[in-house]
Amino acid sequence: MPAQRSPQTAQTARPAPLPAGTRLLHIGPHKTGTTSIQGALFGAKETMPAYGVEFPAASRHPMQAVLAACSRGGMIGDTTPTERHWQQFVEQVAAGGRKTSVISSEFFADAPDDATIERVVEQLGGARVHVLVTLRPLAKIMPSQWQQYVQNGLRMGYEEWLEHMLRKAPYEKPNPSFWRRHRHDRLVERWVRVVGADRVTVVVVDDRDREGLMRTFEALLGLPDKLLQPVPDTANRSLTLAETEMLRNLNKEFRGNGLPDELYSKLIRNGAVMHMKNACSPTSRDVKISTPGWAVEAAAGIGAEMAERITAMGVRVLGDPALLSAVPKPAASDGGEEPRMAPEVAAQALYGALAAVAEAGAGRPGARGVHQTSSRELVRVLGHRCLKRLRRH
Template sequence: MDTDCTREELRVPALPAGTRLLHIGPHKTGTTAVQGALFAAKEEMARHGVDFPAHSRHPMEAVLAACARPAMMGDPVPTERHWRRLLDQVAATGERTSVISSEFFADAEDDATIARIVEQLGGADRVHVLVTLRPLTRIMPSQWQQYVQNGLRLGYEPWLEHMLRRAPYDRPTPSFWRRHRHDRLVERWAAATGPGRVTVVVVDDRDRDALMRTFEALLGLPGGLLRPVPETANRSLTLAETEMLRHLNKEFRGNELPEEFYSRLVRHGAIAHMKNACGPTPRDVKIRTPQWALEAASGIGAETAARIGSLGVRILGDPEALSRVPASGGQAGEPRLAPEVAAQALFGMLTAVAATNGTGKGRTVHRTSSKELVKVLGHRCLKRLRLR
């Protein structure tokens, strides 16, 4: 096992020029922050010989198509065209170093799919896989609220029961262990590239800049070039916000509404506007993981660390962090949704309706000013009154 605890103790050597660095996540391991920083610095990186070939911060549709995975609830179905476009962009980088990042690569189900992706991106001689890991105890609450944002109706503790105590542990979210049984994830990708072309980074939540510095070192970039970009639209929901959405999901499913309504009005309307307009406060109750689940997850983390250590891949960071039981799973308390938060969610849904044209296509709410949205909504109301 090749383990580097910190960059201060052992400098991380840059990958060979021409490498295609493939960051596969998984989810909730700092991927959004990395993607935002890479996209914001793409022009500066190009001056140092490193290309970010995607035209957006996160080429999610392309990767979902490559992995044959469904889109988020109600979103358009990804097609092979999306993946081919990304492959063309990667091919256009020629012999230069490039970096591609998407946590949805972790959703690839089988060895054949992973081998095809590696081959299409240039083969094992050029692709180097980067896996970022955090302890399961930190991932579980964040991943649950993300599933709720995609329509899940199950509460947190019942969901934990299914994931940790009810074999075969694949309902109601079968993607969870495909992503987060991290030893198996690393093993699948190492089989396609060889263990010498896989780097595992154990993310240190106490040092939020460390992950950016690791990317800079691997890509041969100057220190400090990659900087976090504020991304309120990707913040996690509080317990009260998640519970509000979970109960809305029950009503949505119970009334058999079209899934495209969920994408347009709920995810890109109510939730997106609420996230941008309201930030968590010290009064908000966080999602609390019970002690039994913390201990179970830590046990899985210990097995994971031991197995990854035997695979021959390079490990940066402290693998023991994956198995530590945190002192607390979060504060107890009754979740209460502030009136202004509920108002912003409702306003987001209303403005999503106003921003949508007659063909069912429109801009997401957080990309449209409130003044413009109110103006559009007023015009539509007047139009309907005239029709009546």
């Protein structure tokens, strides 16, 4: 019997391309390089057809369509996706004919049951579908996922949230989606039940190789090396600890005063937070979100269990499964520093909220854009509109 390749050898070997005509379905989950690969695929959308590969989406991420397919509502305050979103996307995929195509959305990981997975697979190509799962260590996912939940209204602090996720059975409050997405062995198992182990590939992402995931996608799709390139996306950056704490406390005030969800979507997430992330980049002085040692150890233990179970399923694993249980070294800045937000960052967040209110009326005849309005008038307009909304509710 030939000797098995070590994980390190498997990690560096270039995988063979999938059969022509495959529909490569990348299901995430969240915080495993999904936004980066989606940006690179969309950036190469016009180039890939020359190599027989289609990216059948009108935008970087067909989020509305996938949310509808997985029976999930949108982000807080956003319009609920409809079945029509999904059917339009299915039609776009079908238009690719017999070409190889690649579909990517981390929200496929939220599929609630086997019946939903079966429907998704059947409508996207049935036997042509090959599922790709990208994984990172839980210890690296947890802080990023917590601040993302805060961007959608969470009011719980990080350490309390970790207590609920890791120590308080049934580990579902306040975010039941966390383990649905990030108990990775069960996630892989659900999709294996539908498509079979031979049509599932798991990629363990190595953060030391910043472009390794793109090279893996190129190999599986039969694309030339370096065709996929990173696309900067400041709107997707993680928040610093100070920014997250500012937003978390704002969430408390928002909920405490009973304001409507649509205001949160427009003024906070798509106004204050979006403008702040686009206008300001973290510096070396900013304190990052730090995971306490007990939680890192717990995450590493769960990671070891997941790696063992995934390996035993018979799926193809690219990368080193041992990375899923590695304990990261504490960052040099993890010294209990007080998180402080720079005044200019707070100003950009406030301006983003003001701009969102002003832009809400830009579609009316004679309306002026934000940059045509004086600061005094912008404040007056903001106050008037907020008072009207509060009286209405």
